[in-house]
Structure formats: C-alpha cells, structure tokens
Amino acid sequence: MAVYTEVPAEALEAFLARYDTGALVSAKGIAEGVSNSNFLVETTTARYILTLYEHRIDLADLPWFIALMEHLADRGQPVPRPIRDRSGQALQQVSGKAACLIQYLPGVSVSQPTAAQARAAGAALAGLHLACADFAGARANTLGPAQWVAAAAEIGGRLDEIEPGLRQLVRDRVAAVSAQWPRHLAHGVIHADLFPDNVLMLGPEVTGLIDFYFACTDILAYDLAVLHAAWAFPRDGSAPLPAHAAALFEGYEAVRPLSAEERAALPLLGQGAALRFLLSRAQDWLAPPSDALVQRKDPRPFARRLEHYARQA
Amino acid sequence: MAVYTEVPAEALEAFLARYDTGALVSAKGIAEGVSNSNFLVETTTARYILTLYEHRIDLADLPWFIALMEHLADRGQPVPRPIRDRSGQALQQVSGKAACLIQYLPGVSVSQPTAAQARAAGAALAGLHLACADFAGARANTLGPAQWVAAAAEIGGRLDEIEPGLRQLVRDRVAAVSAQWPRHLAHGVIHADLFPDNVLMLGPEVTGLIDFYFACTDILAYDLAVLHAAWAFPRDGSAPLPAHAAALFEGYEAVRPLSAEERAALPLLGQGAALRFLLSRAQDWLAPPSDALVQRKDPRPFARRLEHYARQA
Numbered sequence: 096m097a098v099y100t101e102v103p104a105e106a107l108e109a110f111l112a113r114y115d116t117g118a119l120v121s122a123k124g125i126a127e128g129v130s131n132s133n134f135l136v137e138t139t140t141a142r143y144i145l146t147l148y149e150h151r152i153d154l155a156d157l158p159w160f161i162a163l164m165e166h167l168a169d170r171g172q173p174v175p176r177p178i179r180d181r182s183g184q185a186l187q188q189v190s191g192k193a194a195c196l197i198q199y200l201p202g203v204s205v206s207q208p209t210a211a212q213a214r215a216a217g218a219a220l221a222g223l224h225l226a227c228a229d230f231a232g233a234r235a236n237t238l239g240p241a242q243w244v245a246a247a248a249e250i251g252g253r254l255d256e257i258e259p260g261l262r263q264l265v266r267d268r269v270a271a272v273s274a275q276w277p278r279h280l281a282h283g284v285i286h287a288d289l290f291p292d293n294v295l296m297l298g299p300e301v302t303g304l305i306d307f308y309f310a311c312t313d314i315l316a317y318d319l320a321v322l323h324a325a326w327a328f329p330r331d332g333s334a335p336l337p338a339h340a341a342a343l344f345e346g347y348e349a350v351r352p353l354s355a356e357e358r359a360a361l362p363l364l365g366q367g368a369a370l371r372f373l374l375s376r377a378q379d380w381l382a383p384p385s386d387a388l389v390q391r392k393d394p395r396p397f398a399r400r401l402e403h404y405a406r407q408a
Numbered sequence: 409m410a411v412y413t414e415v416p417a418e419a420l421e422a423f424l425a426r427y428d429t430g431a432l433v434s435a436k437g438i439a440e441g442v443s444n445s446n447f448l449v450e451t452t453t454a455r456y457i458l459t460l461y462e463h464r465i466d467l468a469d470l471p472w473f474i475a476l477m478e479h480l481a482d483r484g485q486p487v488p489r490p491i492r493d494r495s496g497q498a499l500q501q502v503s504g505k506a507a508c509l510i511q512y513l514p515g516v517s518v519s520q521p522t523a524a525q526a527r528a529a530g531a532a533l534a535g536l537h538l539a540c541a542d543f544a545g546a547r548a549n550t551l552g553p554a555q556w557v558a559a560a561a562e563i564g565g566r567l568d569e570i571e572p573g574l575r576q577l578v579r580d581r582v583a584a585v586s587a588q589w590p591r592h593l594a595h596g597v598i599h600a601d602l603f604p605d606n607v608l609m610l611g612p613e614v615t616g617l618i619d620f621y622f623a624c625t626d627i628l629a630y631d632l633a634v635l636h637a638a639w640a641f642p643r644d645g646s647a648p649l650p651a652h653a654a655a656l657f658e659g660y661e662a663v664r665p666l667s668a669e670e671r672a673a674l675p676l677l678g679q680g681a682a683l684r685f686l687l688s689r690a691q692d693w694l695a696p697p698s699d700a701l702v703q704r705k706d707p708r709p710f711a712r713r714l715e716h717y718a719r720q721a
Contacts, residue, residue, distance in 0.1 A: 098439040103519035120514045120610065123448055124439035126411040135436055135448060137514070201433045201450070206416035297433065 098124035098132045099149045100190045107136065107145070110189055113180040114196065116140060130308060132192075135199065142199035143178065147192040152308055154193050159234050160307050161185050161195055163227070163284065168198070170226040173219065173295075173303050175200050202295025202302030210342040211299040212291075213326045217346025219301040220289055220322055224315050224351055227284035233312040236287065238371050240273040246374040253381050258395055265373070268401055272367055277314065277360045285318035286310055290325040316357040319347055320364035324372065324400050332399030365404035373397035411437035411445045412462045413503050420449065420458070423502055426493040427509065429453060443621060445505075448512065455512035456491065460505040465621055467506055472547050473620050474498050474508055476540070476597065481511070483539040486532065486608075486616050488513050515608025515615035523655040524612040526639045530659025532614040533602055533635055537628050537664055540597035546625040549600065551684050553586040559687040566694050571708055578686070581714055585680050590627065590673040598631035599623055603638040629670040632660055633677035637685065637713050645712030678717035686710035 101124075102110075108119050117139035125133045125144075132147040148157060161177045165185070168176035176198040177185040187194045205212055247269045254261040286293070288309040295303030327340040347353070376394035383391055414437075415423075421432045430452035438446045438457075445460040461470060474490045478498070481489035489511040490498040500507045518525055560582045567574040599606070601622040608616030640653040660666070689707035696704055 104516035105518065105520060107516070119516060121608075122516050123436070125448070126437035126439055135438070203417035203420070203432060203435050206418060295434075 098126075098134070100132045100147050100192055102134060102145070102147070102190050106190065107134075110145075110187070111136075111138060111196075113182075113187075114178060115181060116143065116178070116196070136196070144175065144197045144199055145189065145194060146197060147189055147194045149192065156234060156308075157186055157193055157195075159232055160310060162232070163230060163310055164197070164307055166230050167223065167226055167304075172223055172226050173200065173301055174223075174307075175303060175305060200295055200303035200305070202297050204292045204294060205296055206291065208291050208326055208339065209299070210336075210338040212296055213339040214342035214346035215296065215299050215301045216289065216291075216294055216322060216326055217319070217343040217348075218350050219294070219304055219346075220286065220318060221347045221350035223286060223304060224283055224318065230284055234310070236285075236311040236313040238287070238309070238375065239313065240276050240367065243269050243367075243370045243374055244273055246378060250374075250377055250381055254377060257377060257380060258398060261377075261395075261398055264398060264401065265370070268366055268370060268405060272363060272370060275363055276367065277356070277363060280314045280316055280357055280360060281354070282312060283315050284310060285313050285315060285321075287313065287318060287321060289318065289322050314364065315351075316353060316360060317364045317367060319344075319353075319357075320361055320368040321371075322347075323361070323365060324368045324397070328396070328400060328403075330396060332396035332403070335403055362404050362407035366401055366408065369397045369401035369404055373401060411439075411447070413445045413460050413505055415445075415447060415458070415460070415503050419503060420447075423458075423500070424449075424451060424509075426495075426500075427491060428494060429456065429491070429509070449509070457488065457510045457512055458502065458507060459510055460502055460507045462505065469547060469621075470499055470506055470508075472545055473623060475545070476543060476623055477510070477620055479543050480536065480539055480617075485536055485539050486513065486614055487536075487620075488616060488618060513608055513616035513618070515610050517605050517607060518609055519604065521604050521639055521652065522612070523649075523651040525609055526652040527655035527659035528609070528612055528614045529602065529604075529607055529635060529639055530632070530656040530661075531663050532607070532617055532659075533599065533631060534660045534663035536599060536617060537596055537631065543597055547623070549598075549624040549626040551600070551622070551688065552626065553589050553680065556582050556680075556683045556687055557586055559691060563687075563691055563694050567690060570690060570693060571711060574690075574708075574711055577711060577714065578683070581679055581683060581718060585676060585683060588676055589680065590669070590676060593627045593629055593670055593673060594667070595625060596628050597623060598626050598628060598634075600626065600631060600634060602631065602635050627677065628664075629666060629673060630677045630680060632657075632666075632670075633674055633681040634684075635660075636674070636678060637681045637710070641709070641713055641716075643709060645709035645716070648716055675717050675720035679714055679721065682710045682714035682717055686714060 107122055121137040123135045125135050127133045130151040131149050134145040136143045136145050164174050164177050167174035178196040179185045247265050251262055293306040327336050373394050376392045379391050420435055434450040436448045438448050440446045443464040444462050447458040449456045449458050477487050477490050480487035491509040492498045560578050564575055606619040640649050686707050689705045693704050
C-alpha cells in the first residue's frame with residue numbers, strides 16, 4: 096500500500112510523449128496495490144493509472160495479464176483498458192521497472208458491502224467468466240491445492256503461534272480438500288482475488304474490476320467461492336451474512352447459472368478459498384516480507400471461514 | 409509518504425454529505441505528505457484533497473494554517489482553498505483524526521527544476537509574502553535559531569556518525585549564525601519549506617503552493633534563503649547552480665524588491681536555512697521516528713549547502 100519507486104515528473108512527461116494522451120497535468124502516487132506502485136496521472140485529455148510492477152509478479156506473466164484486461168475491455172466488461180503507445184506497445188519500462196499505462200475508472204471500493212452490492216459483484220464475476228470464454232492462452236493457478244500442501248508443510252509447525260489448534264485444522268483440511276478437489280468442474284479464466292478492494296462501485300453499480308494479477312485458468316465455481324469468502328462474511332469471519340450470500344449467488348446465476356455439480360461443490364471450493372488466503376496470510380505473518388511497507392493481514396478470519404465451510408461440507 | 413489512516417468509502421460518503429460538493433465518485437489514498445494522510449477525492453462536481461493530520465503537527469495550530477490558506481486563496485494566490493461545510497466549518501474530524509477538505513489544484517512537482525521554473529517559484533514566494541501583509545495573527549517559527557542550538561546540543565555528539573567533521577561544522581556555524589541572526593529584518597508570514605515538492609507547476613508556470621504546515625511568522629528574506637537552498641543546488645548540494653540562483657532572485661524581486669540589508673544578510677540566512685534542514689534531517693537519521701513509514705532523508709547535502717553559504721558570508 097505504498098509507492099515503492101519514484102517517477103520524476105520530467106520522466107513521466109517523456110514517457111507520455113510516446114502516447115496520444117495529451118500533456119501531463121497532474122500525477123499523484125496512490126496507495127493501492129501491494130505488489131506494484133501506482134500513479135494517478137491526469138493529462139490534458141483524460142486520466143490514467145500508471146502501474147509499475149514491483150513484487151511477487153512474474154514478469155513473464157505480464158503480457159498475459161495485459162492481454163486479458165484488453166480482451167475484457169474490448170468486450171465491454173468494466174475492466175480498465177491497458178493503453179498502447181503509438182507503436183502499439185502496452186508493456187513498457189519506467190524508472191527501471193516493467194510498467195503499463197491503464198485506463199482510469201471511477202468508483203470506490205466499499206468496506207462493508209451491502210447485499211445489493213454483493214449481488215452486483217456476483218453478476219460482474221459471471222460476466223467476466225462468460226467474456227473470457229474465447230480468450231486464448233492459459234495461466235496455471237500458482238495458489239492452488241499443490242501450493243496449499245507445500246505451504247502447510249513449510250509453515251505448519253508454526254501455525255499454532257498464530258492461534259492454538261490452527262496447525263491441526265490446516266493439516267486436516269488441506270489433506271481432505273486437496274484429495275477431494277473437484278478438478279472435473281468447468282474451467283476458464285478466473286479473477287481469483289475479487290475482494291471488495293478490487294471492485295470499484297458507485298452505489299450498487301459495479302464500475303470497475305481491477306487487479307488482475309492473480310488471474311489464472313482454473314475452476315470457474317472456485318472464483319465464486321472466493322467471492323463468497325470475500326463478500327458474504329464480516330471482516331473477522333465470525334458469522335456468515337445470509338442475505339449477502341443469497342444476493343451474491345442470485346447475481347451470479349442471473350448471468351451464468353451454476354450446474355448442480357458446481358453448486359454441490361461450493362462448500363469444498365469455499366474451504367479451498369479459505370485455505371488459499373489463510374495460508375498466504377500466515378506465510379506473511381510468520382515471515383514478513385523484508386519490505387516493511389507491506390502490511391500483514393490477520394490470517395485468523397480465514398480460519399473462521401474455513402471452519403464454516405467445513406461444517407457445511 | 410503514505411496513508412496512515414484508512415477512511416472507508418462509506419465514512420467518506422457520510423462526511424461529504426456535510427458539504428455542497430456533490431456525491432462521491434472516486435477516492436484514492438495518495439502518497440504525499442509525511443505528517444498527514446491525503447486522499448484525492450472526486451465528486452460529481454469537482455476534485456478535492458482530503459487531509460487527515462497525523463504526526464508532528466500541533467493541532468492547536470491547525471486553525472491558523474487553515475485561515476492562512478483561505479486568506480491566500482481569497483487573494484488570488486495559487487494556494488488550495490480549505491472547503492467549508494454548510495455550517496461554515498473547515499476543520500473536521502474524520503476516522504478519529506483532525507481533517508480538512510481542500511481544493512485540488514493541477515500541476516506536478518518537478519524533480520530537477522529549470523532556471524525558468526526557479527524564476528517562477530521566486531515570483532510566487534514574493535506574491536505570497538505580499539498577500540500576507542494583512543493577515544492577522546502570528547505563529548512562532550518552531551525551527552528557528554533557538555531550536556538549532558537545542559538540536560545541536562542534543563545530537564551534536566553523534567553528528568560525526570553521519571559524516572566525520574560534521575559535529576565541528578555544526579557547532580561553529582550554530583554559534584556564529586545564531587549570534588549574528590538578523591532579527592531586525594522585515595518580518596511577515598513565511599512558508600518556510602518551499603521545496604520543489606511543495607510547488608505544483610505546469611511547464612514554467614506555478615499552479616499551486618502547498619503544504620503550509622511549517623508556515624510561521626519570521627524574517628521574509630529567510631524564506632527566500634530557504635528557496636535558494638531548495639532550488640539553486642543539485643540534490644546533493646555539491647555545487648550551486650548560478651543560473652537558477654539568478655533567476656530565483658529576479659523572480660522574487662520583480663514582485664518584492666529586497667532591501668540592501670536583506671540582500672547583504674542572504675549568506676547568513678542561507679546558513680540558517682541549511683542548519684534548519686541539516687539538523688531536522690540529522691535528528692530523524694540518528695533517531696528514526698517509530699513510524700517506519702517515514703523515509704529518512706540524507707542530511708549531508710545540507711552540510712554542503714552550509715559550507716557554501718559560510719564561504720560567502
């Protein structure tokens with residue numbers, strides 16, 4: 096949540112000269128994204144986000160992410176469009192970092208979504224899934240069952256430092272969920288991280304889906320399970336919000352109805368989603384990245400979600 | 409250079425309802441200011457900066473700073489106007505912090521000012537001095553000679569950790585400069601921190617003077633000495649930039665000519681300016697604030713400036 100790399104105004108002016116974007120009027124480093132630096136850039140004609148890719152992103156994946164965002168923007172999805180320079184290039188170098196100038200979208204990220212907002216998020220996710228049906232190319236999920244197993248082996252011995260009993264819970268659930276993982280369900284491109292932070296809204300309307308840097312090819316209904324974990328609980332994971340959950344599924348199914356198999360798998364997929372966020376947060380918690388600017392997030396609310404889904408399964 | 413306090417979108421919407429600003433469209437935490445959190449807020453009618461006051465600011469001074477900014481904006485100076493709510497209040501509370509909604513101004517902070525930009529900054533500073541002539545109320549400079557003496561006594565013994573010989577240089581200069589300090593020169597409201605970071609520009613034109621949170625009542629020509637230290641050297645302080653210095657004085661004097669006494673005092677005032685930034689940076693360097701997000705700045709470039717001014721005096 097910080098700007099890691101400075102971009103002098105003079106360098107930014109020189110960079111913008113490659114584009115048909117007009118002249119620089121304003122640039123503010125914005126506190127968004129943990130794996131990149133972002134600047135809100137205003138020119139004489141429009142506003143943009145300039146993203147510099149910093150951490151935790153495999154540079155080899157960037158062309159795929161950028162092509163995906165462009166594909167979705169082309170299909171009218173509320174996804175910020177990567178801007179190409181006059182030579183047709185979208186992926187650039189700025190201040191020594193891989194970078195991309197991206198369309199600015201209005202809207203705010205809500206902290207406590209309403210049920211109506213959860214419905215809109217569900218519909219937006221389904222729209223994204225349908226719009227990706229003809230997207231070529233694939234990217235493996237690097238935070239799937241194999242990685243939970245590896246992470247649990249790596250940090251399992253220390254999980255009780257976070258909360259007594261967490262080691263046992265994770266061991267049991269990783270074993271059960273990875274053994275039963277429903278690999279046969281419909282696959283496609285998923286966002287994989289559609290938390291309220293990554294959805295821009297104006298009132299109950301979705302104006303932007305952002306931060307595609309965990310997007311990959313995986314089980315479509317898993318993406319809905321992530322959305323449920325993110326939107327249908329209070330932050331602390333204490334008790335699910337039934338009206339939010341119902342609205343979220345209604346919104347999704349109005350655009351892309353679930354199969355009976357997908358629906359039946361949701362408690363299992365929910366456990367997978369809870370494990371994915373529980374384990375990545377636990378890794379950061381136990382071995383904070385050397386970059387002190389990354390704020391650690393409490394893993395425990397995802398232990399509560401994991402328990403909830405396990406009771407349902 | 410970070411956002412210390414989060415403002416949920418819902419809280420921001422409720423806050424904006426006090427104003428005639430239209431509805432919230434977008435809000436981005438911006439990486440500006442070391443002593444406050446800032447958000448770039450867009451509504452259906454305009455853009456604003458929302459500032460939350462965090463560190464190193466005496467809350468009792470806020471009404472004075474806000475009144476000063478309003479006074480200057482009223483007089484057509486390129487200073488962002490504090491916005492009053494429907495009850496006439498500008499100083500507010502947001503997320504438990506003192507806060508103010510402030511006009512957004514276009515422009516970028518340049519990293520390597522040109523001589524033409526230094527001229528414009530000089531003229532803008534003089535305009536600010538003249539426009540404050542009828543501003544009521546005073547605020548003592550809390551980083552003046554008495555504070556250099558105190559700071560040098562406090563950290564003097566450790567200055568050689570930063571650079572061998574720095575202790576002796578500071579001891580000599582603090583003694584000489586505070587003894588000769590030209591207290592009789594014309595006083596008024598000064599910005600006291602008009603570095604390029606705090607000036608918004610479009611090309612060679614000043615579009616905004618920002619960050620008035622060191623403003624105080626002091627020697628007017630001292631403010632010009634700060635401007636010289638900030639704009640007429642490369643960052644490392646190695647060798648002054650004569651064309652920048654000449655342009656800066658020309659710009660200032662085109663609006664407010666200096667008296668012969670003021671001009672003669674500039675090398676002494678320059679030493680004072682160099683000591684002020686050298687000592688505050690050295691304090692942070694030797695005892696970093698507990699808030700790890702504050703980036704330490706190298707004090708040594710101000711030792712170079714101090715030596716330069718001492719040779720001239």
